[in-house]
Structure formats: structure tokens, C-alpha cells
Amino acid sequence: MATQDLGNRAGNTLSDRMLKVLDGAPALIRRKPRYAITSTIQTGSYTALGLMLGYSIQKHNDLVAMDAELVMLVRSGGNDGVSAENITRLERAGWRVKEAEELEFENVDTSQIRSHHRHNLNKLHVWSWTEYERIIFLDADTVCKGSLAELWQMPGDFAAAPDVWWDVITDNRFNSGLMVLRPSTEEFHSLVKHVSDPNYHSPNDADQAFLNTYYRFRYFGLPYKYNFNLIMYQFHRYYWDLLWDEAVIVHFTVRKPKPNPREHCHKGCNEWEPMEWYGMMFREMLAFYGWEKEIPLYA
Template identity: 30%
Template sequence: MVFSRYKGYTLLWPTTERQRTWHWSYPIILLSTVVNVALLYLWCSSRVPSPLDSYQHLNTQPLLNADALDALNDSPLTPDNAVVTSLYTDAYATAVATLGHSLNAANSTARRIVLYLPSQVSPRALCIASASGFEPLAIPRIEPPHGSKGVYHRFVDQYSKLRLWTLAEHDVRAAVYLDADTLVRQNFDELFRLPYAFAAVPDVFMDKKGFSLMFNAGVLFLRPDARVFEDMLQKIETADFPARDAEQAFLNYYYGKETLRLPYAYNANLAIKQRQPALWDDLWHETRIVHYTLFKPFLDDREREVEIRLMEENVESKLGMQGGLFDQEIREWAGAWRETRRIYGDAFDVCERRAAGRQT
């Protein structure tokens, strides 16, 4: 045979010894793998502390430069500005009415529009929501992409918010969008003079993401454009973004490099107070818009609609939550609600009577 000369070949290491060597190497390899995975996890999960996580009371300058603001005020706002909110369920009608009253109290000069889904909002709720000045505008619902797979159940209607970009058809050139769970504390008309196409406030999370580069979609500045809207509709089906947060996640990806990030005063998310109370204390006197993200004063403990006659009692029941951390903000909303009911109570009664008449 050709290979017969190798018949008596002896291995340098006996087979049994080689197997024994590899046997003892397995635990070492396994331990090394576990250690490397752990180190990789620690490296990936570690983050440099944000200056806001280590907030210090340093800057005492006002949010807006007085001279620049005076110059802006010399040129009156045009009538094609709008403050816009949305109503996808009856449970938020009283919140929209209270938001409208807070806009009146802040002397907002812009037109008011509430986008609503006619298939999901009753005439009674729409009547209440529009009592303080919002102009109702019915919109078709935008279905979440991929059959709503992965979308958090509370956000399934939120893609309809993209209809904001169609408001150019209704003579709106600049819009400030406010979620219904916001409350206006001071005038913010300066936003309408921004030269940018899109602006929002950075989001805040309670986990390791903390003070994030991502923005919160509860307060937005935008310039409506039908071409942008059509482009969005095409891309929500193909873009790769986290499904859970619905339109907010999509907008963060769509405007990832163009977003003008606004100061926290324009979207004072309650998560800021829970994460860094000292920052909140300094922010409060400059706050234009409060965002009730962590709880809704106008909903019951199961996030259901509260009757108008029981609203004040419901709001007061939330005092003391989390050791009273949010009592100031709860009382702020309660005060706005009392004023709203005092001024628009007769209009609310008309809404209720009309609804009762339709049921008989």
C-alpha cells in the first residue's frame, strides 16, 4: 500500500493524555466565556453620569433673553398659528377643556384645534372638550403598522397624531401640539417664530436611560406639510424602530438628525421631578407646560373616565401619592379644573342635557 510506511507511526502525545488535557480545559474555557460576557454586559450597561443626574444650582439666568423677546414681540404673530391637541377617547374630554382654559389664562393668541376620532368620541365628550375654545376637527384614524404588533395598548391610536402634518390644508403654517394630559402655566408664543421644521423636548426615563437624547412627543412644534405626511405614511411600514412607543418612536427616528431640542420648561415631564427633584425645583418657575406623564389627575385609579361632578374628589384622592412628591402638581391641576368648571360649567351642563336627550 502507498501509505504502509506510516503503519507503525507513534503519536507524539498518547491519545488518552490528549483527551485528559482537553477535559480539564473545558471549565477554563467556560469560566473565561462567562467572565467576558459579564464584562461586556457591564461595559454596555455603564453610562457616564449626566450633568442633570448630578444637578447643581448654578445658572440663574432667565430662560428667555428679554431683549430678543422684545424684538419678537414687535412683530405680531400671524393668524396661521395653532395650538393643537387630540381626543381619542371620551375619558380625556375634561382634560382637553382644562387645557383650553389654561391656554386662555396664559393669553395664548393662537388658534385652537382639537383633532378627534369621530368613531371613538361621543358628541357629549366633544362638546365638553370644545367648551373652552378648541375648534373640533374630525380626522380618520391611522392604523398602526404591522397590525399593531408590539404596540403598547394605550398607544394604538397615537399614529393618528401624524395628521398634524395635514393641517396646512386648514391654513395652519405653524403648530404647537400639546397632549391632553398637559397644562399650560405660561405663554409660549415665542415657539411659533422658530425657523425650524420640527422641535421637541428631550425625554426623561426612570431607568438607566435617564435624561435621554430621545424626545417626548407630548409637546411638539412643527410646520405642517402634506408632502411630509405622505412620506411618513409610506415609511412607517418599512422603517425599523421600536414598536412599543408607536408614533413617538417613529418620529424620533424620522427626525433623528433634524430635531431642535427645546428646554425642559416647554415639556416639564413629571419624571424629571421623580428623577431629580432639585432640577424640578429650579425649573418650576420657568415652566411653560407641565406634562402629567406618571399619572393622570382626571382619570380614576384604573385610568377610566371620571364624572364631572366627581372630578374634584378624584383629583384630591391622589394627594399623598408617593409620599406627597407630586402634591404641588396635583393642586396645580385641581386649581385649573375648578376655574374651568366655574367658567364653563353652564356649557358642560348643556352638553350633558343634549346627551341625555339623545338617549331618551
């Protein structure tokens, strides 16, 4: 259940403030940051979303002043894992990449878990990263549009923002697309153990259902602005418009950005304006890194 740090081989990044060699003197060794902003890519098709997330975080946050670094947990094996080429791109976009072994759970047949949820439980690895005081975890299908600094001051060991449904605007369950957690080896082992408990997890459930059961009554609730759910745009438009300016993390839940223009959300579709905004940000990211001819537009 270990993770392997693949290092950061990519050189300059948007938030690259590393000490350099001056006048032939050896560079100083950089101290490990106190905090980590993390995400996970378990299938290669999500790589471009991870690139966009890293770019957007660094656009709105000074990681050096924050004493934080970006850490991406990837799965590189199999036919659908993250390729070596895409790992290099992630590193160039500022991510320190860690490759994790597939988590195994006693008496749990992972083949019974729905295919698009099968690898999501690997995100539990981040609880074992005790080299950091606190971790902000973000799903790869989120985009940052503001400061994350106050999240490091959240009380308790676990915090998340409320979920939203087409017919429910206020839910006492949280969405696991953004979580603030205090790493703990003991908590990590407890989480892995409880996945095997049918009272906490069933094969048809994703990680979010499990974590809601596990942290029920024990999580600190965050404002909507930290997990601004795309479903609000169609079904709760008044609140979407009301809160857009203060939103910090936009979560593309009900519709994912796609590389094929035929799958783009053109004018008239339910989520047109947010997808147009994502496409604009994605173009900006491609231009910044010079990837216009390497990576198709996601929108």
C-alpha cells in the same frame, strides 16, 4: 385619511374675539389664523384633560394677538370615542374640533399595537394641515402656565424638548408631548409611509419612538420649560424646584389626573403637590364654565 372640521358651535369662549353683527350689518368673515395650537383626544376618557388644556392655554395666551386658533383632533367612533356632548364642551372651551379617519398603514397590523398606543399615530394627521404656517402640538395631559409666543419663531421644520427618565435627566431623545412643526403634505405622506418600515417603527412602540427615529439628527431642541415632565418631581426634585417658575408646559406623564376621588393623589403620595396644583386649576376651569355639577373634579 381626511379630517372633517366640525366647526365651532359653542358661542362665547375664553378667547372669543370674533367680529359680531353691529346695527344689523352683516358680520365680516374671519380670516383663517396663521397658526394652530393643536391636541388630540382619541379616547373619550381624555376629554376633561383636553378641556383643561384649552382653558390653560387661553388663560396665558392672547390667541388673537398671536394669530392662532385651538384645533382639537378627535376620534368619535367606537365605544370609547369622544361623544357628541363632549365635542360640544370642547368647542365651548375654545377648540375648533376636527374628526379624523383612523390612519391605516401598509403592512401594519394595528391590532398588534398596544391598546393604549393604538390610536396615538392618528396625530400624524396634523402634518397634513397645510392651511397653517406652523403648528404647536400638545398632548392632552399637558397644562399651560405661560406664553407660547416664542415657539412660532423656532428654526427648522420640527422642534421638541428633551425627554426625562427616572435615571436620566438629560436625554438626546425628545418627548413628543410638545412639538412645533411646519405642516407639509409631502412630509405627511413620508411619515405615514415610514410607519410601515420596521427600521422606523415596531408594533410595541408608541408614536414617540417612531418620531424620534424619523427625526433623529433633524430636530431643533427646545428648553425643558416647554415639556416639564412630571417624572422630575419624584426623581429629580432639585431641578423641578429650580425650574418650576419658568416652566411653560407641565406634562403629567407618570400619573394622570383622575375623576374618582379614591384615585386622587392625596398628601403623601409621590406626586402630591403637582396633582394638588392641577386640581386647583381644574376647579378654576369648572367654575369659569359653570361645569361644577356636570364634570367631576380631576386631580
